[in-house]
Amino acid sequence: xxxxxxxxxxxxxxxxxxxxxxxxxxxxxxxxxxxxxxxxxxxxxxxxxxxxxxxxxxxxxxxxxxxxxxxxxxxxxxxxxxxxxxxxxxxxxxxxxxxxxxxxxxxxxxxxxxxxxxxxxxxxxxxxxxxxxxxxxxxxxxxxxxxxxxxxxxxxxxxxxxxxxxxxxxxxxxxxxxxxxxxxxxxxxxxxxxxxxxxxxxxxxxxxxxxxx
Numbered sequence: 001x002x003x004x005x006x007x008x009x010x011x012x013x014x015x016x017x018x019x020x021x022x023x024x025x026x027x028x029x030x031x032x033x034x035x036x037x038x039x040x041x042x043x044x045x046x047x048x049x050x051x052x053x054x055x056x057x058x059x060x061x062x063x064x065x066x067x068x069x070x071x072x073x074x075x076x077x078x079x080x081x082x083x084x085x086x087x088x089x090x091x092x093x094x095x096x097x098x099x100x101x102x103x104x105x106x107x108x109x110x111x112x113x114x115x116x117x118x119x120x121x122x123x124x125x126x127x128x129x130x131x132x133x134x135x136x137x138x139x140x141x142x143x144x145x146x147x148x149x150x151x152x153x154x155x156x157x158x159x160x161x162x163x164x165x166x167x168x169x170x171x172x173x174x175x176x177x178x179x180x181x182x183x184x185x186x187x188x189x190x191x192x193x194x195x196x197x198x199x200x201x202x203x204x205x206x207x208x209x210x211x212x213x
Contacts, residue, residue: 015144019136020120027082029118029133030147031110033103034062034155038180039190039206040199041162043094043103045087046154047110049118050147054080061142062152067160074157077150084150085113086158095202104129110151124148170196 016022027049035043050056056076058069065073078084087110089102097105107129111121120134124141141148160179167175173189173196180186182205190199190209199206 015122015138017120017122017136020134027116027119028147029083029111029114029121030124030141030145030149030151031107031121032124032142032148032152032155033106034152034159035180036099036103037182038200039182039186039203040091040175040180040196041159041166042088042090043099043106044155044159044162045103045106045110046084046151046158047087047107047114047118047121048077048084048147048150048154049082049114049116050150051080051082056080056146056150059146059149059153061140061149062156064143065153070153070157073150073153077154081150083115083118084154085110085115086154087111087113091198091200094200098202099200100127107131122148124152166196166198 029047029049031045031047033043033045035041056073058073062070087106087108089106093105094102107123108131111118111131118133121131122141122145123135123137126137126139128135128137138145138148142152163175163179172193174185178186187205190205194213195206195209201207201210
């Protein structure tokens, strides 16, 4: 019989970390990122320490939720979590460091921005940034660990909101639809209108548009 997805926090496992000892009351920060693939804007990360006494129903990988559901859950996460924060790395940092190093930096910033110091962190993916606490990477963690799911939701809601603001200023690029990812619509707009200051110059399609312009 399959175990239900996070049955409201007896969730705090099936997953057993190897990098640190799990114990009752341990403060675990889930960390995730949004925005590695887009051609424009910051990579946004989030860290969340959930409160087991205030469970949130319906946490899941943010990509599998509707925008309306993500926004409702984000509001609940901000209200009920013991602590939450956002981190980011800007386009110029991405161009200078590369997207991987910039993402690690943004994750570090998310942990540093928490209002309490976590005992450990679980990071979505297979790489771990240098943090001030023990940490373990969890492949597909946004579908396996409630706190990582919560972090994925906060990061996506925050970055999507930034893309919507950018769309209002530059509607010809269609950011409200593709959120900066390299869709055909975005590539055509880049070729026609050229890159904005927020575009990542180190990414191929943007570099090509700069060269062509």
